[in-house]
Amino acid sequence: MSTIMKPLHMARNFIRACVCNGEQVIDATAGNGYDTFFLAQQVGDGGKVFSFDVQEEALGRTRKLLEEKNLLHRVVLILDGHEHISYHVEKPVAAIMFNLGYLPGGDHSIITRPKTTVRALQAGLSMLKPQGIITLVVYTGHEGGEEEKRALISLCQRLDQKQFTVLHYSMVNQVNDPPSLIVVEKIH
Ligand SMILES: C[S@@+](CC[C@H](N)C(=O)[O-])C[C@H]1O[C@@H](n2cnc3c(N)ncnc32)[C@H](O)[C@@H]1O
Incomplete structure (x- = not known):
């Protein structure tokens, strides 16, 4: 096992460090539900994960995973673009996770887009609450x-x-367009 972590693992470490029991957080790209599951574990029974995706298929997969893990009661699934998060969630939130690109094992033409991701x-x-964070795992191997x-x-x-x-x-020395991670922390 390598000491240098992959971007997604690094993102989860940042989230672990800043999210407490009872807080509300956002998964901006639900996909297969792995990040929503991870977030649901962090917020405890008093907290909530608001999980967005534009594809019913992705939300269906996320629901199934969370049902299997008995954590669906901590999650609100929202079929809408993440550019509309403020219509569905009241601030403040402790963390927002983005895992950009397309749904693995799904339709590769439905991808996150620069304009809507920037708006989101x-x-x-x-x-964000003070000391809250946003993590974005960014992929460059696909068009756009x-x-x-x-x-x-x-x-x-x-x-x-x-x-x-x-x-x-x-x-900086990996072939085949490895993902990178952007983390934004609100200072106060
Ligand atoms: C790489 S996948 C996410 C993986 C997911 N976080 C997981 O743990 O399995 C990217 C997802 O973003 C979704 N997506 C694309 N545009 C979106 C938008 N504007 N708002 C929300 N989700 C979007 C896609 O449908 C796809 O399911």
């Missing part, structure tokens, strides 16, 4: 992925350092 990140920034990453980095670089700290974690 902007909305998410205004919903590089553009999405550039748009996100560009937005993050313009954030006021007195309000937000931003980290970009990436492998």
Whole structure:
């Protein structure tokens, strides 16, 4: 086992460090439900995970996983784009996870897009509690992925350092477009 963690594992470590029992959090891309399951474990019975996806298939898979794990009561499944998170969830939230791209084992033409992902990140920034975090696992191997990453980095670089700290974690010697991780923490 390697000491250097993969971006998704790193994202989960950040979330573990900042989410407490009873808090509300968002999974902005439910997909197969693994991140929703992870978040549901972190928030405990008093907390809530609001889980978004634009595909019924993804929410169906997420529901099934959470039912199997007996944690569906901690989750609200929402069939809508993450650019609309503020319509469905009251602030503040302790954490928001994005795992971008397409649904593995699903329709690869339904992917996250730069414009809506940037809108979702902007909305998410205004919903974070102090010391709350947003994690984004970003993929560049598919069409539009590089553009999405550039748009996100560009937005993050313009954030006021007195309000937000931003980290970009990436492998520099791996072939085949490895994913990278962006983490934004709200300072106060
Ligand atoms: C890489 S998958 C997510 C993996 C998931 N977090 C997991 O643990 O299995 C990306 C998901 O984003 C969804 N998606 C695409 N555009 C979206 C949008 N605007 N809002 C919310 N979800 C979106 C896709 O349908 C897909 O299921």
